[in-house]
Amino acid sequence: MFNSRFMPCTECGDSVDQASDSPHQCSPERRADYQMFGLRDEVAQLQTAVEGYLGTAAGRFETWLAARQVRATG
Ligand SMILES: [Zn+2]
Secondary structure, three states: OOOOOEEEOOOOOOEEEOOOOOOOOOOHHHHHHHHHHHHHHHHHHHHHHHHHHHOOHHHHHHHHHHHHHHHHHO
């Protein structure tokens, strides 16, 4: 299946030469970018879930309660 000697690094997504003698080292910036990129679907799903929840009666109550608490402390 995978005959390529280059495989993507699971940490940073960089293509790593499997035949290379020198071990791959992740670039911190690249790894952070890659992991944020990997999380974007989860972030989008969370946002959709929160918006869906806020549309329910319980969510509207919590929104009201939160606003009330903000006013009380402010
Ligand atoms: Zn890497």
